[in-house]
Amino acid sequence: MMWTHQPSGSRQQTLTGKNRKQECIMDTVKSLSPFFEPNGIAIVGARSTPGFGFGLPKNLRDHGWADKTYLVNPNGGTIHGYPVFKTLKEIPAPVDLAVVLVPAPAVPKVLGEIGEHGIKNTIIMSAGFAEAGEEGKTRQARARKIALSYDMQVIGPNCVGVVNTANAFCTTEVMPEAYTPGKLAVIAQSGVFGQNILERVNEYGIYVSKAVTLGNRLVTNEIHILDYLHKDPDTDTIAMYLEGSADGEQLRHTIVKVTPDKPVIVLKSGRTSEGRAATESHTGSLSGEDNLYDGMFAQTGAIRAETLDDFTTYCRAFATQPLPKGNRLGIITGSGSMGALATDCAIKNGLTVPPLSKRLMAVMKEGAPDWMNTKNPLDVGPSGLFPRAFNAMMEDPDFDMILAVIAVPYSAVRFRLTEFTIEDFFFGGTLPLKERKWEKPFMIAVVCHEDLVSNFRERAEPGTPVFNTPEQPVRALAALWRYQNWKNNHK
């Protein structure tokens, strides 16, 4: 199936003919680095009353950017001890990034001044453009024309800009832990979504390299950012939330360049025409568009997440686990019911749950009680053989990935949790779970009271993701395999 360009409404910039070609060339020659490593930042619309224009300068100062930050407001004065320049021209140093916080109606004029000053990179945070009715659309078209005339890269409008953990450059307020450097990059069309994903993965001990919120994509879009992150040495995995692509054909070309090197996880809304209507003022979408996206993602090796929960789950999996060599899942459990649910989910998601080898069966039968069936899923029940079974499965070359399902009544174990660690009881080994390295993907499902889930999470994460259902880790393992399988077929 060919992926064809599907313009889909007012938030998309449809690039055709000369414009598109021109921009594609720009992609490759222009560097987006001032967005992430600026040498001088002008905050246009800084102000002394609460809001972004007040918070951002303080935020930048708190993270070591005071020397490179210059505030601009026609009223002058000082804010947070910074001098405020009345115009860009007054700034006594070179500036390579402008952050625009003025109200929407003032943006086009400001953009012209930025262009005149020779600044080639601009983040427009202000809302009130194509997302907000006819007047906003006209305004956005005007702003775009100005930006293009100055050959300017623009992130936004209607966004919260960027996060770069490597140098603590961040144009929006995030939780303190979000400054921790990690290897996952996040691209989100929506500012709220981007911030939410940061908070969400951080809860699991996963941290980002860079995050970009695209907003209305006046100039710079997900394709430019993908291209940039492809080459970013701090980024191993890219997670992207899209409502529609700026250019489907170009997106396909770019993803297919990235995926041999780095996994690209995609959550795309607008799967239904009603969902698309929810993201756009004019739908104008061809029916069947979602199937085209589905096909495109599958062809290019992108990993599509079905839900927000999947998206977070896949981020946790790719950020922490090695890729599997094959699709053979070994399941060890203390409850047959949970083993069955995990198996159903595995098969439906393209994994196999093969029988134990004769060798492994012999290992497990030794000292096992009569009632224990030595099969896969391996239900050890209350035999106390969990650590032996786990280690034998983990070392067995016949399994490419392992899932441990801890299903115990909390009423039965809660008073015993001080007697032993979960390593003693379930996994053996001399090292704490957190410090153990696995050669194949491994995840844990703790289907028990949330107190035991927390206990496991504290001891195992981020190295080993802990979930509270049998299905979610299986979906994550299957996503790892889908990606590896694509790579195998596209060498």
Add this chain to the structure above:
Amino acid sequence: MMWTHQPSGSRQQTLTGKNRKQECIMDTVKSLSPFFEPNGIAIVGARSTPGFGFGLPKNLRDHGWADKTYLVNPNGGTIHGYPVFKTLKEIPAPVDLAVVLVPAPAVPKVLGEIGEHGIKNTIIMSAGFAEAGEEGKTRQARARKIALSYDMQVIGPNCVGVVNTANAFCTTEVMPEAYTPGKLAVIAQSGVFGQNILERVNEYGIYVSKAVTLGNRLVTNEIHILDYLHKDPDTDTIAMYLEGSADGEQLRHTIVKVTPDKPVIVLKSGRTSEGRAATESHTGSLSGEDNLYDGMFAQTGAIRAETLDDFTTYCRAFATQPLPKGNRLGIITGSGSMGALATDCAIKNGLTVPPLSKRLMAVMKEGAPDWMNTKNPLDVGPSGLFPRAFNAMMEDPDFDMILAVIAVPYSAVRFRLTEFTIEDFFFGGTLPLKERKWEKPFMIAVVCHEDLVSNFRERAEPGTPVFNTPEQPVRALAALWRYQNWKNNHK
């Protein structure tokens, strides 16, 4: 499509011809009430060393059952201050329920003694029967023959028996909060599963009326229990975990009797042949069996859960929400992205997301900022209009159910949470959220840091379920509608 009887392996008792007829008659004439309200309980296999035989007598005493509990062990003596009788015959009072905890090989003999003593209801907790190889299967067949010869109802073997919160009669150790009476009944084939579901729903403030773990279904099966719970005045909703049915045809007949009065939520594993193999020693299943179950559940108005997460979610929904009059979902959100994800999920699950009426648009446009699109999903952004929008939607007759998606960066709100309550900020009204009653189903998705999710849960649950993704509450609302729609079509 006809639902045909699909025997599926060793855990199922295939009842055919005379046997089946005989048991069906027994269903209707026999009362299972001694399982839940015994007048005298014999614990056969009580012991003075750790294990069920030691814990259960203590447990019963702690919950007021000392006067009706009689311990049996050939060694005699005392346990927890109870006298221990060497045989059933020595018990100086009538007994209508026996709980068997002796090792599997001793069970058939004990069952004969129970029969001789005239006890018609027995729970066998011991494992080591059909789930544990050929010897176990032979043992189970022998035990079954004995039980049937005495016209005995037997729950188990390989189970943890029952919970009845109304009188605190419970044959297994559960968390203290599990004794709180509620209106949800739980049927689980697996003991671990049953206990887990109790713990899981309790975390959301949902409590059960009765719980039954079926184990290997020597005599009593899910059909008998469904029939009993149908008539149980303490039960409003029935949630059931099945690996396979004891009798598909009879299950269909029974569900279709129950669903006009009470919703039946079903999680069935063994959806794939590998999943069935995981629950059975011999698969012997016809391919396509799962489609038959799917069809049967749909025809009979049972609500099938796809995953463990869905199962818990549906329990929360049916235990707390009124049924919707139609399938028109109103979504109010602070982020367009989350509104789009919720909309996609709604459409895929049979709901509609209709536009706002002109009247409601007029209400919302009053005082709304320019950028606010008055549509459904209604993205109020940071306008402060959430309470007005919420209350207008809740009262609007054009919406049958409401979802509020709270998507805010926690970094932006965390210091302000002491300034106002979530009622002030999002829902208005003079009553705390917990005390407000809704006339249509209402759920909240808090797509934010887990601290804010907890904050909402503390203030809203159990009356209003709080989720942390936009999709899960939509699935729950759709399940409520599926059930109501079935009822509308089967009056």
